[in-house]
Structures are given as structure tokens and as C-alpha cells.
Amino acid sequence: MSLERPRLPHEIRHWFGDMECDYVYTLGIAGEKFYAGLKEGRIIGSKCPSCGAIWVPPSLYCPECFEETSEWVEVPDEGTVYTFTVAYVGPDGEPLEEPEVYALIVLDGANGGLLHKLGEVRPEEAYIGMRVKAVWAPEGERKGAITDIKYFRPVE
Amino acid sequence: MASVKRRVAVIGAGITLFRRRMRETGRELSFYAAKMALETAGITIRDVDAVVCGSAPDAFDGVHMKGEYLLDGMGGHNKPYVRVYVGGGTGVFTPIAAWWHVASGHFDIVLAIAEEKMSSCHPHPQKAFTTIFDPIYTRPLGPNLVWIFALEMQRYMSVHGVKKEQIALISVKNKRNALDHPCAQLPAKITVQDVLNSEVMVWPVQKLDISPPSDGAAAVVLAAEHVAKRLTDDPVWIEGVGWCLDSTYWTNRDLYYPKYVEYAARMAYKMAGIKNPPKEIDVAEPYDPFDYKEAHHAEGLMLARKGEYLKGIKDEDDIFARYGRDGDLPICPSGGLLGVGNPIAAAGLMKVCEIFWQLRGEAGKRQVKNDPRTGVAQAWGDLMQVGTVIVMRA
Amino acid sequence: MSVKIREYRGTPYSRKDLEEGRVPAFRDKPRARYAWACGPAMGRFLAELKEGRIIGRRCRRCGRVLVPPRMFCEWCFRPTDEWVYVRDTGTVLTFSASYLGPAAERLKEPIIIAVIQLDGASPGIGILHKLGEVKQEEVHVGMRVKAVWKPPEEREGAITDILYFKPIREGQGGGE
Numbered sequence: 001m002s003l004e005r006p007r008l009p010h011e012i013r014h015w016f017g018d019m020e021c022d023y024v025y026t027l028g029i030a031g032e033k034f035y036a037g038l039k040e041g042r043i044i045g046s047k048c049p050s051c052g053a054i055w056v057p058p059s060l061y062c063p064e065c066f067e068e069t070s071e072w073v074e075v076p077d078e079g080t081v082y083t084f085t086v087a088y089v090g091p092d093g094e095p096l097e098e099p100e101v102y103a104l105i106v107l108d109g110a111n112g113g114l115l116h117k118l119g120e121v122r123p124e125e126a127y128i129g130m131r132v133k134a135v136w137a138p139e140g141e142r143k144g145a146i147t148d149i150k151y152f153r154p155v156e
Numbered sequence: 157m158a159s160v161k162r163r164v165a166v167i168g169a170g171i172t173l174f175r176r177r178m179r180e181t182g183r184e185l186s187f188y189a190a191k192m193a194l195e196t197a198g199i200t201i202r203d204v205d206a207v208v209c210g211s212a213p214d215a216f217d218g219v220h221m222k223g224e225y226l227l228d229g230m231g232g233h234n235k236p237y238v239r240v241y242v243g244g245g246t247g248v249f250t251p252i253a254a255w256w257h258v259a260s261g262h263f264d265i266v267l268a269i270a271e272e273k274m275s276s277c278h279p280h281p282q283k284a285f286t287t288i289f290d291p292i293y294t295r296p297l298g299p300n301l302v303w304i305f306a307l308e309m310q311r312y313m314s315v316h317g318v319k320k321e322q323i324a325l326i327s328v329k330n331k332r333n334a335l336d337h338p339c340a341q342l343p344a345k346i347t348v349q350d351v352l353n354s355e356v357m358v359w360p361v362q363k364l365d366i367s368p369p370s371d372g373a374a375a376v377v378l379a380a381e382h383v384a385k386r387l388t389d390d391p392v393w394i395e396g397v398g399w400c401l402d403s404t405y406w407t408n409r410d411l412y413y414p415k416y417v418e419y420a421a422r423m424a425y426k427m428a429g430i431k432n433p434p435k436e437i438d439v440a441e442p443y444d445p446f447d448y449k450e451a452h453h454a455e456g457l458m459l460a461r462k463g464e465y466l467k468g469i470k471d472e473d474d475i476f477a478r479y480g481r482d483g484d485l486p487i488c489p490s491g492g493l494l495g496v497g498n499p500i501a502a503a504g505l506m507k508v509c510e511i512f513w514q515l516r517g518e519a520g521k522r523q524v525k526n527d528p529r530t531g532v533a534q535a536w537g538d539l540m541q542v543g544t545v546i547v548m549r550a
Numbered sequence: 551m552s553v554k555i556r557e558y559r560g561t562p563y564s565r566k567d568l569e570e571g572r573v574p575a576f577r578d579k580p581r582a583r584y585a586w587a588c589g590p591a592m593g594r595f596l597a598e599l600k601e602g603r604i605i606g607r608r609c610r611r612c613g614r615v616l617v618p619p620r621m622f623c624e625w626c627f628r629p630t631d632e633w634v635y636v637r638d639t640g641t642v643l644t645f646s647a648s649y650l651g652p653a654a655e656r657l658k659e660p661i662i663i664a665v666i667q668l669d670g671a672s673p674g675i676g677i678l679h680k681l682g683e684v685k686q687e688e689v690h691v692g693m694r695v696k697a698v699w700k701p702p703e704e705r706e707g708a709i710t711d712i713l714y715f716k717p718i719r720e721g722q723g724g725g726e
């Protein structure tokens with residue numbers, strides 16, 4: 001049988017739901033080296049046997065040569081601001097009391113760079129090419145996380 | 157397939173261990189498999205013109221845009237690179253996509269690589285699996301993925317009068333075959349009784365009827381004829397490819413037979429000139445995430461008539477005589493997903509690697525005894541709807 | 551080349567390794583929230599469920615009555631033509647008993663589920679639902695079943711407005 005559309009008390013237009021999963025992300029072979037290094041106050045990179053590039057953060061392989069990196073090497077915790085931005089809102093779009101400066105920092109002798117926060121510097125003072133150095137969390141407070149470096153500060 | 161421009165060969169293959177949980181990131185696993193495939197093909201990444209990535213839902217690795225995330229570990233850095241996706245059928249579809257990259261004349265050497273890291277989804281990837289169901293019609297019923305397999309298995313058994321004791325023999329065979337696979341996650345010497353006594357998950361599916369969730373990666377290198385002949389004396393030709401998808405309305409079709417697998421197989425067989433599959437195919441790797449699925453898919457591949465894959469098979473001797481490595485038609489000599497493991501896309505590609513090694517006579521302890529010339533690998537996926545098929549010849 | 555490969559790589563770990571901190575890992579629990587549009591077919595289907603009715607759509611070209619309804623026929627690839635009520639009785643096409651919950655957690659009492667071809671839907675056109683008032687060993691393919699609805703005031707326009715399907719036992723109505 002077929003019927004004309006009857007009067008219905010309401011149209012059902014949307015169905016609400018969510019997709020929730022718990023994840024465990026292993027650090028990987030290279031990641032374990034990197035984060036273990038941070039806990040010791042060292043920045044670890046990986047060296048490509050073919051082109052000699054030192055990748056920071058380290059990678060198990062050289063993305064250029066696709067060769068397995070053969071050596072874990074410590075790089076200085078000093079480098080150069082490659083580019084930077086000033087954040088006026090936080091991760092959920094909430095306004096920040098004080099603007100924060102985030103920079104991509106190329107560490108001395110390394111390929112690639114770390115995204116991190118700049119401290120002890122006003123937004124208008126930051127510039128591309130600025131020399132910066134890591135300020136570490138005290139040894140007992142380090143957890144093997146990127147936040148073991150509190151921020152990078154300018155060096156003269 | 158009137159105008160395939162060039163013949164395409166597989167010239168190298170690589171694979172990682174398959175395990176429930178791996179410390180390596182998905183990228184690192186991909187690198188291992190890709191590197192091995194390149195080395196066995198005798199080439200480097202510089203020789204590769206394009207890369208095809210295969211990986212199942214983003215929800216497993218827990219990284220959205222997983223193709224892009226995996227790119228550098230797959231050797232796709234600054235190259236034409238694409239991720240293909242047809243659910244559980246992805247593992248066989250990945251070399252199919254790589255095949256058309258080469259057959260079209262556009263690229264000479266293409267790396268096809270598949271990865272899955274299901275352990276990221278914690279404690280069990282089942283949670284991610286439930287998001288494949290229709291959010292409005294089905295999810296409110298609280299389904300888990302095993303439901304659809306149980307319903308399909310029941311329907312298959314009911315329509316054909318196949319017994320659980322017979323189906324369990326497939327698990328016995330594949331887990332035993334996997335004892336000879338160096339990467340296998342769940343190789344075992346078990347009996348039908350072990351399967352029938354294992355925990356009931358979703359009746360009639362029991363624990364030993366199911367393949368495990370896994371981490372792993374696999375890769376193959378494809379080359380155009382003129383390049384393949386220069387690089388190797390033993391190219392394995394891709395002679396037929398086929399794929400077909402039905403709708404996600406899986407309750408609206410009879411689950412006893414995977415028609416879409418048959419359509420995919422017909423496409424591949426036509427291209428390869430195969431008219432009598434059980435006679436012309438020497439070794440097969442149908443997709444076996446569950447034991448009954450091997451029967452279901454072998455029938456879809458027309459290696460047996462509908463409902464007859466297990467006809468007359470009553471015990472271990474029967475199944476090994478028919479489908480063992482020295483049997484009439486060796487099926488899943490690798491050990492399949494049941495024995496080697498099931499990192500979804502990587503598992504499908506593992507089957508293509510196996511056919512490659514079998515046709516080259518390089519499968520070692522797993523080598524089938526009938527001097528195979530023609531092999532077929534098949535994968536399947538999603539809501540009882542995807543079939544992907546590849547036919548290879550030595 | 552299987553026989554020529556010397557080493558297969560990968561570093562396994564166990565759940566215990568993770569829980570006891572031997573394998574460092576980051577944890578995250580992304581939670582994406584959605585409002586899925588129902589569209590005309592599903593919206594009507596759900597609204598009818600609230601009224602205690604089940605509706606499908608007919609394609610006049612292939613003649614199929616599709617349940618759940620959709621506005622196009624995937625066989626003929628054309629719009630479907632009309633709304634059709636189907637009965638809340640039907641036949642079990644296949645069934646199962648799940649001892650697993652949605653996150654693979656173990657259940658003491660199984661959930662019995664079935665694909666049910668409702669009377670008035672085309673052959674082979676089934677819906678997924680639960681079975682109730684029946685033991686696992688009593689269920690069989692071909693069994694006749696009838697919907698058990700929530701009381702009208704509790705219905706919300708959802709597939710769960712039908713609580714489950716129960717067997718039609720001899721002497722009970724509900725068939726033809």
C-alpha cells in the first residue's frame with residue numbers, strides 16, 4: 001500500500017552522536033631516543049650515512065635518501081629562529097591574557113627544526129634570524145616530553 | 157580491458173613482522189617494509205617514479221590524514237604519491253592501483269605499500285570498528301564488528317548445510333601453515349576441538365575462528381616490462397585485476413554468497429584469459445579474517461561451486477589433501493590472516509607478497525609442491541561489500 | 551624474496567609492558583561530536599517509528615520495497631517513487647548471539663541479533679535488530695517474529711523505539 005504523507009508531530013532532522021576512541025601512540029624507535037634525551041637535558045638527532053644530514057627531531061630514516069639513519073647524535077640546544085608567530089588566542093579559541101610567541105627553531109648543525117615557545121622576549125622583539133637557547137625544566141621535573149624544554153630565550 | 161598499454165611485473169617484495177603491538181611508529185614499520193622491497197628488487201628510492209599507499213581507517217592509527225602522515229616512511233617524499241582506500245579490500249587494491257600507474261604508461265617503477273597499526277586504538281580496535289556502522293540505523297543497537305561476520309557465517313552454514321566442524325578445519329590448516337612463516341603472529345598446531353572449545357564471541361564465531369588485530373607493513377615493487385626484464389630474470393606478471401563494491405545496505409542482500417567478489421574475480425579472470433579457475437589457478441590466497449571467509453571467498457573466486465568448498469571434507473587429512481601445500485589446490489599457504497595476523501591493509505598485501513614468492517619458487521618451507529605458474533590473491537572488506545582480486549603469473 | 555631475506559623487522563611489546571611503563575607512549579582521547587543529517591528518507595523513517603509504524607520506499611522500475619527507505623534506488627539509479635508501510639512482523643533471515651559488547655567487552659548474557667525480513671518488504675530486504683523473549687537455542691532461520699515497541703510516550707524517533715522482536719508462537723496473531 002502506498003499512502004500520502006501523514007501529518008507527523010515533528011520532522012526528525014538530525015541524529016546526535018560522537019566518535020570517541022582511546023589512543024596509545026608509541027614513540028617509535030627514533031622518538032624513544034629523542035624523548036629519553038630530553039629527560040637528560042639533551043637534544044638528540046639522527047645522522048644519515050648517505051648525505052650526512054642530521055635530522056631533528058630524529059627520524060629512523062633520512063626522508064631525502066630513504067636510508068636508515070645510522071647514528072644518534074647530540075645537537076646543541078642553541079639555534080636560530082626560522083619563522084615565528086604571535087598567538088593571542090589559546091587552543092580552544094579563548095583569548096590569552098598575555099600573547100605568546102611560537103617559533104620554528106633550527107638548531108645549530110641540524111636539518112629540520114623544533115616548534116617551540118619563545119620566552120623572556122616581548123612579541124615585538126622577536127625576529128627571523130634571532131639566536132635562541134633552550135631553557136630546561138629542572139632535572140627532577142623532566143618527564144621525557146617536549147615540555148621538558150620550558151621555552152627558548154634570546155641569546156646575545 | 158581492451159586497451160591496457162603495458163605489461164606490469166612485480167619485481168620485489170618486503171614485509172615486517174606482524175604482531176599485536178609494535179614499538180615502531182607506523183612510519184617506521186612502513187620504512188622497514190618499503191626498504192626490503194626496494195632491496196630485493198635491486199633498486200633504490202631514486203629509481204621509484206611514484207608511490208601508492210594503502211591503509212585502512214584513520215581510526216586505527218589514530219591519525220587523521222594517515223596517508224600524509226605515513227608519506228615519508230613510505231618513500232613518498234616529493235614524489236607523486238596517493239593513498240587508496242577500499243576498507244579491508246585495500247591491501248590487494250594497493251598493488252592494483254600501482255598496476256594502473258604503470259600499465260597506463262605514465263610511470264615505469266612504482267612502490268606499493270600498505271601499513272596498519274591497530275594497537276594505537278586502545279585497549280582494542282573494536283571501538284574504532286563500530287564507527288563503520290550507520291550512525292542512525294545501526295549504531296544505536298550497540299553493534300560490534302563481529303556481529304556481521306556471525307550473521308554472515310550463520311547464513312552461509314544455514315543455506316548450504318555446512319558444519320562448524322568443517323569450517324574450523326580452515327583455522328587448523330592456516331594456523332599450521334603459519335608455523336613456517338617467519339613473520340607470523342599466531343602460528344599454532346591446533347585441532348578442530350580447540351576451535352570448538354574456544355571462547356564463544358558472537359555465535360557461531362568463536363575465538364579461534366578469528367584472526368587477531370595486528371601491527372605491520374608490507375610492500376611490493378612494480379615495474380613496466382622493459383624495466384622489469386632489465387632488473388630481474390624472474391618477473392612475476394600481474395595479468396588480471398578486478399574490484400567491485402556493493403552498497404553498505406548489507407542487510408538488504410543475501411549474505412550466503414559474496415556476489416561482489418565474483419564480479420571482481422570475473423573482471424580479473426577475463427583480463428588474464430582464465431576460463432576455468434580451479435583448473436588454471438595453481439595457488440590461491442583468498443582473504444581469511446575469519447575461517448568461514450576462506451570458504452566464502454574461494455566460492456566467490458569460483459575455485460569451488462557455491463556451498464561446496466568444504467564438501468566431503470571431514471577431518472584434517474581431508475583439508476590438507478585438498479587445500480594443503482601439497483594438496484589438489486593449495487589455499488593460503490602463507491598461513492593467512494588467521495595465522496600470520498591481520499594488520500588490515502598490510503594483511504591483504506601480504507597475500508600478494510606470498511603469491512609473488514610462491515610463483516618465483518622462493519617461499520622456502522612454505523613452497524607449494526605443484527610448481528605453480530598462476531596464482532590469485534583476494535581481499536574483502538567493509539560492510540560485506542568489497543572484493544579486490546589480482547591474478548599473477550610467473 | 552622470502553628465502554633470500556635474512557631478517558624480518560619489528561619490535562613487539564605486550565600490554566603489560568605498556569601498563570608497567572616499559573614502553574613510553576603518549577595517550578590521547580580525541581572526541582569528535584557530530585550532528586548527522588537524517589535527510590528525507592531516514593527522517594521520515596524515524597518519525598514513523600515514533601508513531602509505531604515502519605515505512606519503506608518502493609522503486610517502480612525494479613519493484614523493490616526498500617527498508618530502511620532511501621530516496622533513490624541503487625540498482626536502477628533513479629529516484630524511488632512512493633512511501634510504503636510494511637508490517638512489524640517478519641521472518642528471520644539469519645541470526646547470532648553476541649557475547650561481546652561494542653568495545654569487545656565480555657557479556658554474561660548474550661544479545662541475540664537477527665536480520666529480519668519484514669512482511670511487505672521485498673525478498674532479501676532485511677533490517678538488523680535484536681530478538682527477545684527467546685532463548686538462543688530456540689532461534690532458527692525462517693522463524694516468524696513480531697516487534698515489541700516501547701510505550702508511545704517513551705519513543706523518541708529511533709531504531710530503538712522497537713525494543714526487540716519476539717517469536718510469534720502458535721496461537722498468537724501477527725502473521726497474515
Ligand SMILES: [Zn+2]
Pocket residue numbers: 048049050051052053062063064065066067
Ligand atoms: Zn640522507
Ligand SMILES: [Zn+2]
Pocket residue numbers: 609610611612613614623624625626627
Ligand atoms: Zn529500482
